[in-house]
Amino acid sequence: MRILSLLLFSLLLSSAGAQTGYQPTADNVAARKAFQDDKFGLFIHWGVYSLLSSGEWVMNDRQIPVADYEKLPAFFNPIAFDAKAWVSMAKNAGMKYITITSKHHDGFAMYDSKVSDYDIVDRTPYKKDVLKALADECRAQGIKLFFYHSHLDWHNPDYYPRGRTGQNLGRPDSGDFNKYLAYMDTQLTELLTNYGPIGGIWFDGWWDQQVGDKTDPRKTKLDWHLDRTYSLIHKLQPATLIGNNHHVAPFPGEDFQMFEKDLPGQNQTGFSENSEISKLPLETCETMNGAWGFNINDRKYKSTKDLVQYLVKAAGHNANFLLNVGPMPDGRIQPEFVKTLGEMGQWMQQNGETIYGTRGGPVAARDWGVSTAKGNKVYVHILDWQDRQLSLPAMTGKIKSARLFADKRPVKVSQSAEGVVLTMPVAPAAGAIDTIVELEL
Template sequence: MRLKGLLLIVALVHLLSAASAQTARETREQFLARTKWWREAKFGMFIHWGIYAVPADCTDLHGNKGIAEWYMSNKQMQVKDYEKFAAQFNPVKFDARKWVKTAKDAGMKYIVITSKHHDGFCMFDSKLTDYCITKATPFKRDPMKELAAECRRQGIKLGFYYSIMDWHHPDYLPRRPWEQNVRPAAGADLNRYIEYMKGQLRELLTNYGPIAILWFDGGWEHSAEELHSREVNEMIRSIQPQIIINDRNHLPEDHATPEQTIPAGAMPGGRLWETCMTINDTWGYAKNDTNWKPAEDLIRKLCDIASKGGNFLLNVGPTAEGEFPPEIVQRLAAIGRWMKVNGESIYGTTQSPFRKLPFDGRCTVKGNYLYLHVFKWPDEGLKLLGLETPVVEAHALNTRQKLSVQRSSTPDGPVISISKPKALDPAATVIRLKLAAPPVVSQQAFAIQPDSSGVISLRARDAQIHGETARYEEGGGRDNIGFWTNPRDYVTWLCRVPRSGRYKVEVTYACPPQNAGSRYSVGVEGGPTISGVVGATGSWTDFRTETIGELSLTPGRHTIAVRIISMPQGAAMNLREVRLTPLG
């Protein structure tokens, strides 16, 4: 598992729009019906299991920490030397019933397991190679067959991960740098490898009953055309019409797959997405990786993802003996206990209607119910701003205690105050609000206020993003609106201007030389605007601040917008902040 090379591929970012999410042969309604179970499930188990569990080592040749399933690459091994691990792989403690029950007890609704990872070893019975668990190991059994039967018995959906990249197959290209002299590429044929891949996908999709998900990975070394991705995906859907396919063979398909990160907000245009994440730092089992995330942190991550409309695919790396590590079992059990009490606040919910919350926590919605996930109860009491819909009643899910609700009015909109329950959950106390109707939230309550000097800071994290590609990014030097590749996308802020006058307009952005040159406007919706030109700052993370002019503003609430006038080089900029400073 490792996601590479997507950020700068402008064409791919365009493909990720919601307009492309459904297949060409289905309506939006059919797409929603096909993906309904997945959108409601919210929580799944990822399993990375293979012969890399034998060495169970996540370090490279220099002792630097990596990820265990990349052992062959980390140690720069030759194929024949890595193959020896197959003969040592004998997971006699594997118990499909126990695995599925562990997932189910944790509150997970589906499982995605590696049928073949980048090392090329097949964890299923394939007639197309001897390099598989039923032929190359002393175990001889097909764990995918046993898992498929057990998932059906326990009511859990099953999906297969399949790596496009294959370091073992003689026709897969390119060769690794350290093996080029030992295993030359002469005679290799990628198209022949694609036929092998298609044959294996047919096996996976015809020999194991209904398969809910096909989860591609390792496609970054080739284009969609080289991988015959459209042809492959059409074949998959011809065999399993209801299947859900991810976006990792360079076609958007059904959902996006952020890895080891949680987006700052919902995907543009309602795009479906699923964060996949490890419980420690590696996907495959590694005896030398003990950096386990606490259960409390994982529960909060689940709340965060659900509040943004996403799914959480949480990884398990079983041992070579076929067992889940005890540290993982303990954490999954703790999540399961929380989900047993609070699962209704996760399953079948949609994203929060609030742009921000005045407390440390998250919010989800289901019909006429709001669920508040309170991570830390605020000292000043729990309040909600801007909720226009009347609250009928409030309860704490952990004790079913009924809570009092008070409503007051302010110039910025309604404020709801909720009493503190007798017992708090250390991970997340969930408050269920029953409303008189689906929630309606006034954005007036979220108007940005000037600081004590009258300066109005319009930051990326507070922007409302309109369109199909632009989205907020954070981490890795980013705190900005990026992926801005559609000139029709724009961003707005609602702010309060304290007094009339002229305001200096400063814009902080980043843009590499090859994408510079876009013209943009900053101004009041329906009022005065000024324009600027995006210059080259060095890279997408080299930010600079420019003064582009002055705006005359009147007192009161205004919507400030940044719009693209022209975009000659395929992307606008990474926008961090617009600052309005009063003059005189």
């Protein structure tokens, strides 16, 4: 522990402020491009909160004191956890990366931390490091691994002054926030030195300390020293991408921008009011039902059609889709999720060419669908349209050919300075997930 602390101290001294004017390395730029090409990932929210079957915010929602919440790990014994099954499920779904909670807002570490014993190895009867097993299996199957790590911590007494959440949990009314930040950076050092190459760090919880100033939404009550933390990460693994779910414009040192339960440019949740779209790689995350963590009462399962169409819309908005599952306390993933992911994988096997490696196409999102593009090809994704003819705005470059992607039947094209009209051999079938027209320019 002392050696690790000294390592961290030297790294912090040498890198403080280094992210001001941040210029990504060549490895980082390449990782950004690969991330954009991947398009589809699996989000996993899993922790001791799954025992209470009410989502990952249960400690805050039920106002469970720290002393009582600390009793949960003794009952957490996920003997049905199977890293190979998890990674295989993601791979079969067509996913290229996994983002899993290393520490959520409850402060409990899902790996073998040496800076604290509040973790799965030291406090549970399971005694195994699930992140180590997952990291090994991801490498074996060629899946990238990202870690979600919470800025916010309802357990650590040095997370003080408290923000907008985690009140009345029996913590002392004192603490050293800088000491907490050193603790957080030490845990990040552990994650980036003991688990092999890490695709990215997915931060969440910065918003807990926002002051609520509408004129300056990037202002917080405390200095998070993001430059120091981001510099530490990039020093330890230059290709590791940093994203922060803070719902404001990206800060220097961040490598991708995420949107929670919203497509870029939309604000249906209210989270994205201050999230202007940057030029960084983009990602949107969504749940398979209504909850992130396991919730036994949540039966609002989204259909395969809804989730495939969201994936397509995300690609049309030039973003990745990070789709969440909340495993059960014993380590199994709900069969409803497994079934839907398998069906999504079947769709991706047939149509992945129109998603992987693409960027948002020349036709901006419409009520009927979106477009994606790769090389000299444009893919028009018709999600909600029942007529044989579809009018598109004017397009740069001459359309050389057009055909239905599914069966290669030709599509008639009328192109002029005013726009493009596609006439399909048959109208899109009612209830179809996606009728794709491939245009070659």
